[in-house]
Amino acid sequence: MRGRVIGAVTVGAVGLAAAGAGVGVNRQRKRIAGRAPDDAPAFGSLHSEPVAVVADDGTPLHVEVDEPEAPAKSRLRKAKPPLTVIFAHGYALEMDCWHFQREHYRTAGVRTVFYDQRSHGRSGRSPIGNATIEQLGSDLLAVMDAVAPEGPVVVVGHSMGGMTVVALAEQHPELFGDRVVGTALISTTAGGLEPSRILFPMVPAWGSAGPVGRTISALARTHKIVDGVRKAGRDVALVATANLAFGDDVPGSYVAFVDRMLSATPFEVVAEFFPGFSSLDKFDAVEVLAKVPTAVICGTDDKLTSIGHSRKLQSRIDGSTLLECHGAGHMVILERHSEVNGELDRLLAATGAEDAR
Structure with a gap:
């Protein structure tokens, strides 16, 4: 029963976040697509043995x-x-x-x-x-x-x-x-570092609402559900990527490239690394x-x-x-x-x- 409740909360929370971000998505998606002449660099093509x-x-x-x-x-x-x-x-x-x-x-x-x-x-x-x-x-x-x-x-x-x-x-x-x-x-x-900043569009437009650490821990327990929701909300994720990853207008291929890497990272991995950011304190080491x-x-x-x-x-x-x-x-x-x-x-x-x- 606990697993079902967590799953329901997960889907509901992510769904609400995505729905909130969805306002104006169509307008912003057009802006992304038309930002600059897209030179379509062959991202991901440079490799060696x-x-x-x-x-x-x-x-x-x-x-x-x-x-x-x-x-x-x-x-x-x-x-x-x-x-x-x-x-x-x-x-x-x-x-x-x-x-x-x-x-x-x-x-x-x-x-x-x-x-x-x-x-x-x-x-x-x-x-x-x-x-x-x-x-x-x-x-x-x-x-x-x-x-x-x-x-x-x-x-x-x-x-x-x-x-x-x-x-x-x-x-x-x-x-x-x-x-x-x-x-x-x-x-x-x-x-x-404020931990909520580095969530990126892993959970589309999660924003700063709620106790982030506890939320991420709960989402991690149902990471497969979160991954499914992320894939379903591609429009929202693309806008989140464009807004959070870039400052100026960039070719749409840049946005899609970054979003592709983010989407390929399982949410379970996102959750595993997340706690380390809030405890990071190494300025003396630099x-x-x-x-x-x-x-x-x-x-x-x-x-x-x-x-x-x-x-x-x-x-x-x-x-x-x-x-x-x-x-x-x-x-x-x-x-x-x-x-x-x-x-x-x-x-x-x-x-x-x-x-x-």
Whole structure:
């Protein structure tokens, strides 16, 4: 009987949230579809041969390495280990979200590594209790040890991926200034996050109503029902994605791409990671990043990890830079990819990347 009651509450609550968001959906859907000429980039098409990396708790992580072609002159002598840039994605996304960065650095001839965080994308599901920011920091080290055991490394994190980088800094400060020669923290924070902000459109237009933590726990117990409701409310979810993920008008393909990644993440996974955001408190740990060039990047219209978080990060990391992308939202890596890529290029130059390649 308890299960039926929870299920009824789940469907009713999500249904009411969706119905509330549905006001004006048709109008907003037309605005999304007509925002800009849609160049239809082949999102999700950039891949390389996968590498299986096993985390310290046995979880298999899906990792891909883009190896640049070695310059002719380096083939004639013993080359130094190349610079490697490792990209860590955010909550309910997957490695494909770095589409424009991956495309850019393939052209630039930089060795890059992309991986799906545990329980996301093509990686294995995390054991119960290990879906934590701390574990993600350990996973990043496992990836680094497996595919970049030698040579300098730059770590780049977006949203939860930025928290992953901060967790690594807290656990292994000795790596920064040694193996890790640069960091980029994009649309992220090290604490003080309002949990309801990061719900994204996982439960369409849930808003801030109700005790979020208890609500998520209840929904998690009937996660299959929630997944069904999410799929049924595609129009509402698309509008929620457009409004929460982006600041300016973007091509409809961008919205659909992000929504597709969000929709592919089971709500059970969303619920498993959710508690860690409210307890996150690692601002003291970010100070170690002052040992290396660090770039902080955020859109000024980020509704999930607002610009204030990035300003605080920059103030706590001596010598770091802050790029504020005016009017951009949380998915600044897509929305303002040229600005983001340019800032990452400057970061690599500051680390001596040209000499390492």
